[in-house]
Each structure stands twice: as C-alpha cells, then as structure tokens.
Amino acid sequence: MQDTLRTRMGWLHAWVGFAAGLVLFCVFATGCLAMFDTELTRWCQPEAPPQTDTFSPRSLDRLLPDVQDLIAQGEKPFITLPSLRDPYLRLQHHDGYEFLTVPYNPQTGERLAARVTVGGTFFYNLHYTMRTGIYGETLIALAGLALLVTIGSGVIIHLKGLVSDLTLLRPFASRLRAWLDVHVVASVPFLPFIVLMAYSGTFIRARTLFPPVSYTASIENVFRTPAPSVPETPEKQPAPPSRPFPPLAPILSEAERTLGTGQVGFILFLSQSILVSRTDASGPLLTREHVDFSPVDGHVLRHVLLPSPITHTQQVLDGLHYARWTGYGMRWLYFLSGVMGAIMFASGSVIFLMKRRRQSGRKIMFRIAEGLAIGSIVGFLMATVAFFWANRLLPIALHDRPFAEGYVFLAVWVLSMVAGLGWSGLHRPFQGWKIQLFCLGTLGFFLTPLDLATRPGASLFHAPTVFAATDLVALLVALVSFQMARRL
Amino acid sequence: MAAHFITLGSPKWGPGARHDATIFGQMIAIAVFPILLLIAVGTRSPLRGGLIAGAVCLIAALAVVLSP
Structure with missing residues (x-):
C-alpha cells in the first residue's frame, strides 16, 4: 500500500x-x-x-x-x-x-x-x-x-x-x-x-x-x-x-x-x-x-x-x-x-x-476485541435499562438500596461482557450480537408497562412528564435494537 | 512530555496568579497534545515528525528551567 x-x-x-x-x-x-x-x-x-x-x-x-x-x-x-x-x-x-x-x-x-x-x-x-x-x-x-x-x-x-x-x-x-x-x-x-x-x-x-x-x-x-x-x-x-x-x-x-x-x-x-x-x-x-x-x-x-x-x-x-x-x-x-x-x-x-474479519477473524486478539465490543456497546445499554428495572423491582426496604441498584447494573454489564467474549470465542459473534440486541429490546420494550405497574397514581394517557419521556426513549431504543437484531 | 512541560512551566510564565497560570497551561497542553501527535505521525519521515515534536518539547522544557 x-x-x-x-x-x-x-x-x-x-x-x-x-x-x-x-x-x-x-x-x-x-x-x-x-x-x-x-x-x-x-x-x-x-x-x-x-x-x-x-x-x-x-x-x-x-x-x-x-x-x-x-x-x-x-x-x-x-x-x-x-x-x-x-x-x-x-x-x-x-x-x-x-x-x-x-x-x-x-x-x-x-x-x-x-x-x-x-x-x-x-x-x-x-x-x-x-x-x-x-x-x-x-x-x-x-x-x-x-x-x-x-x-x-x-x-x-x-x-x-x-x-x-x-x-x-x-x-x-x-x-x-x-x-x-x-x-x-x-x-x-x-x-x-x-x-x-x-x-x-x-x-x-x-x-x-x-x-x-x-x-x-x-x-x-x-x-x-x-x-x-x-x-x-x-x-x-x-x-x-x-x-x-x-x-x-x-x-x-x-x-x-x-x-x-x-x-x-x-x-x-x-x-x-x-x-x-x-x-x-x-x-x-x-x-x-x-x-x-x-x-x-x-x-x-x-x-x-x-x-x-x-x-x-x-x-x-x-x-x-x-x-x-x-x-x-x-x-x-x-x-x-x-x-x-x-x-x-x-x-x-x-x-x-469488519475490515479485519477476513484477515484476522480467527486470531484470539480479534475474538477478544469483538467480545469486548459486544459487551461495551450492547451490554452497556442493556445494563442501563436493567438499572431502571432494578430501581422499580428491588424491595423498598432493602438495606443499602442505592448500592444494590449499582450492583445490578454492574452485574448485567459483566455478564454481557462474558457472554460476548464466549460467543466470540466460539466463532459465533453474530449470535452474540443478536441475542444481546434482542435482550436489550425486550428490557426496553417492557419498561413502559413496568413503569405503569409500579408507579403510584399512574395512568396510560398522562401529561408529558419525566416518566413519559424516559419510557418513550426506552421504547425507541427497543425498536431500534429489534430492527438491528433482525437485519444483522 | 511537551504537554507536561507546558503545564509544569505555566506557573512561571503564565498570566496572573499561580492558579490561573496553571489553568492556562493546561488549556494549551490539551490543545498541543493532539496537534503534536498528528504532526509526529503525519510527516513522511518518522524522524522528521519526531524532531518537530522533540523541538517543541525542548522549548517547553527550557521554559521550565530558564523562567525566573
């Protein structure tokens, strides 16, 4: 060159x-x-x-x-x-x-x-x-x-x-x-x-x-x-x-x-x-x-x-x-x-x-890099939505509740990273991307029902509030994730 | 290293009080770092790129040593 x-x-x-x-x-x-x-x-x-x-x-x-x-x-x-x-x-x-x-x-x-x-x-x-x-x-x-x-x-x-x-x-x-x-x-x-x-x-x-x-x-x-x-x-x-x-x-x-x-x-x-x-x-x-x-x-x-x-x-x-x-x-x-x-x-x-897959796709460093990419990109978003799920599902009287929310976030992120590395190590990275995108989509899609079910005084048609905005953004992330999983 | 020497020397040659001068030095250092790296990698000969970055580093180091 x-x-x-x-x-x-x-x-x-x-x-x-x-x-x-x-x-x-x-x-x-x-x-x-x-x-x-x-x-x-x-x-x-x-x-x-x-x-x-x-x-x-x-x-x-x-x-x-x-x-x-x-x-x-x-x-x-x-x-x-x-x-x-x-x-x-x-x-x-x-x-x-x-x-x-x-x-x-x-x-x-x-x-x-x-x-x-x-x-x-x-x-x-x-x-x-x-x-x-x-x-x-x-x-x-x-x-x-x-x-x-x-x-x-x-x-x-x-x-x-x-x-x-x-x-x-x-x-x-x-x-x-x-x-x-x-x-x-x-x-x-x-x-x-x-x-x-x-x-x-x-x-x-x-x-x-x-x-x-x-x-x-x-x-x-x-x-x-x-x-x-x-x-x-x-x-x-x-x-x-x-x-x-x-x-x-x-x-x-x-x-x-x-x-x-x-x-x-x-x-x-x-x-x-x-x-x-x-x-x-x-x-x-x-x-x-x-x-x-x-x-x-x-x-x-x-x-x-x-x-x-x-x-x-x-x-x-x-x-x-x-x-x-x-x-x-x-x-x-x-x-x-x-x-x-x-x-x-x-x-x-x-x-x-993508540019390096043909030449280096079977090298261990490439597999690690792809696994980390899956965990850092999709896994991070999944952990973020899981954080909001944890906020609503963890018992209110739980001791050190703020820490518990943080631990749920970190646990999902680490799990996603390990799963990404695993799929990549098994030479099936697309499977890894697809599964995690699907999980992200599911968590994001059902955040709105979760919000409505766990919020006191919630109604389906309410004025635009922080609740509606958060739920809609999660829904949008879910739809994009489903579409990406379908096209991949 | 050039960016580090700029911050290190800024309290001596920078404007105003020590706190202000350090902030001024950090502002310059953050802008200089990527520019120098791009010059060092971007020149046709690696030696020439290294020399340019080294010269800036030397000037910054001299400013630390020679400023009263």
Whole structure:
C-alpha cells in the first residue's frame, strides 16, 4: 500500500479510535443520561408526584434536624432549592460514589416518603469516573485526548470528500459501505459539538493528566501513600454534636441581595460556614459564586467570586460542558448530539472489526476485541435499562438500596461482557450480537408497562412528564435494537 | 512530555496568579497534545515528525528551567 498522509492518518484513526472508542461510547452514552440526571432521579422516585406546592423559605428550617444528623455522621450535606427542572427541596450528600438525594415538600419542609435510590447521579458519576475514582478519571481524560487525536485524523482522512460523503446514506448498500455512511453522517454534522465536549471534558479533568507538579513527584506521591482499593471513600470521622443552625430564611434573603432574587441554587453546610451558592442555571458561566455565613449567628463572612479572565474562560468551558443553564430544547439537542457521538463510536468499532474479519477473524486478539465490543456497546445499554428495572423491582426496604441498584447494573454489564467474549470465542459473534440486541429490546420494550405497574397514581394517557419521556426513549431504543437484531 | 512541560512551566510564565497560570497551561497542553501527535505521525519521515515534536518539547522544557 502506498504510504500517504491519508494511509498514515487512517492507521492512527483506526487503532486509537477503536482502543478509546469502546470507553468513549460509554462516556457519551452516560453523558446523554447525565444531561437529564435530575429528571431521571425523579423517575427513580415515583412516589414524588410531578407537581407540588410552591417554595416557601420558612420550610428550609424543617430540614435542619436531618442536616444535623448527616453532619454528625461526618457528611457534608447540602440543600438544593426547587427549580424549573425539579419542584422539590432536596437534601443531598455524597456517599463516596454518588450524590444521594431525599425530596422534601417545598412549602412545608415535610420529608416525602420516597424510595432511597442512587437515581440519575449514578450516570453522572459513571460518566467521568466509571466508579473507579481517580483511576477512572485518568482513564477517561486519556480517552478524551485520544478522541481529539481521532477527530483530527478523521478530518484529514475525509477532508477531500467531506461534503459529498455527508449527503450519502446508503442503508441498503454493502454492509461495510452502509456502516461507513452511518459513521460519517453521525459524526460530521455534530463535529463541533464532539470537539467541544472532548476538549472541555478533558480540560475539566486536566489535573489527572497534566498536574502542575512533575510526573516523578506525582508517582512518588502515589507510592508514598498506598492507594485505596475503593475510590474516594475516606474514613468519615463522626463529627462532635454541633450547635443548632440559625434560621435559614433570613440567610437566604441576605444571600439573594448579593446574588439576585431566585439566583440561589444550593446551601452547603460546613463546620466553619454555611455556603449559599449561585445556581448553575443562572448563565453559561459556571461561576460557583457563593456568599458565606457564620453557622453560629448567621452573619455574612465573605462573598467569593473569581473574576479573572482565565477563570472566566474556565467557567465558560465548564458551563458549556455541563449545560446546566440551558432550557429543555437545548438539553434535548445536547442529548441528540451525544447519541450521535455514541453512534459514531459504535459504528467506528463495527467498521474496524469488519475490515479485519477476513484477515484476522480467527486470531484470539480479534475474538477478544469483538467480545469486548459486544459487551461495551450492547451490554452497556442493556445494563442501563436493567438499572431502571432494578430501581422499580428491588424491595423498598432493602438495606443499602442505592448500592444494590449499582450492583445490578454492574452485574448485567459483566455478564454481557462474558457472554460476548464466549460467543466470540466460539466463532459465533453474530449470535452474540443478536441475542444481546434482542435482550436489550425486550428490557426496553417492557419498561413502559413496568413503569405503569409500579408507579403510584399512574395512568396510560398522562401529561408529558419525566416518566413519559424516559419510557418513550426506552421504547425507541427497543425498536431500534429489534430492527438491528433482525437485519444483522 | 511537551504537554507536561507546558503545564509544569505555566506557573512561571503564565498570566496572573499561580492558579490561573496553571489553568492556562493546561488549556494549551490539551490543545498541543493532539496537534503534536498528528504532526509526529503525519510527516513522511518518522524522524522528521519526531524532531518537530522533540523541538517543541525542548522549548517547553527550557521554559521550565530558564523562567525566573
């Protein structure tokens, strides 16, 4: 083969793309779900009805005993105020993996009898750590850099025929041609979004790859302090019994004088201060501006805002990546773009395997690669739908219920990975793809009946809510899976 | 390594406070990494690609050493 720029870039695109693509498929898929993390948490707590009373600041004080309890357990709790996305007051804390959340009536401050769940934040955590703490963060940041390399090489490969390729989609052409068309059509129109997400996402986790100290010092540091086997679960020291907090309504009112009316997002309780922070929905800059109050008498301690041009650039990148300031239209656009990104990785991986099947199809490495592809693509989606099934079917009184939901997800994913490797090892990969696609379709198809059967007060024809949207997306995934299983 | 040296040296030559300068260095490092890799693999001769990437790495390392 002639050695040209395109062949060299083709090699880089294929190998770096496949190696990082399986991880990036999961990252993009979880990113899509994390875009609606609050809404998914509401789906996971069906006991909380879609509509509720309006917010009264006096209700905040009713949450304080529960805040004190969490502080006594060594947690750092915070209260999120009602917003357009979520009408409830929520008391949250981080359990070492996810933010666990309890809903409260926003007018009375009464705790709602909703099931304990990990909710949508499960996918948020999975998106950037893969539930493996700093190791997962580093791996995903590395995959982000690989994505930038893959995009660059892909653009160079397709530069000549970029526009003509874009207008071609031949689903009934030869299989390889059809998959190539899907790959190009899914990637090129959404290229600006994918570049933005790759750059801003890698930048947000830049400290893992590019620490401001030398690598030698970083590695020495790792060996000096033994790494924990489980991520970010520091020993929580029970805090001494704390004083009662001052009333929160005057604090909220004082904070709104600085941040603006309706601009408070959450109230964080620390031992030395109460932080009243600006809502992430206030604008494209994720400023995390906050006003700090004394936990003793509630007087203002300080107002913190980082105003330099570099910090503003960082806040813009964060804001564009998290997209918490956007309305539902933009949020769905992000979701669609993320789905297209995931399709780009999945189709790229399939093309990589198809091109090498004739020459290397019987090699063990090829069999492993195909097994991993089955598990990473179909298996991941299956585990995601299984998570929602677990949320509704696990007993409500189950001890450590949030962990159990996570374990169901991981068990289905691992099982799918093993089954994929097994079918691939037996030289029957198509069987593996088909069976798993069929399982995914079945789980997705029956999620709507499950939702209707296990949600209190559910009716078949209800107003568009988080429940309807989640069920419809699952149904769509099911139909696509059935069609793919049929055509494969 | 070039990207690492850029981040490492940024507190010395970057704008503003140390925190801002480090962020600035990380922004550059993330953009430089894929560009350098594409140049290194994309040139006709692997030696030429390596030399270009090595030269950028050397400049970044010198900025770490020589900046006051």
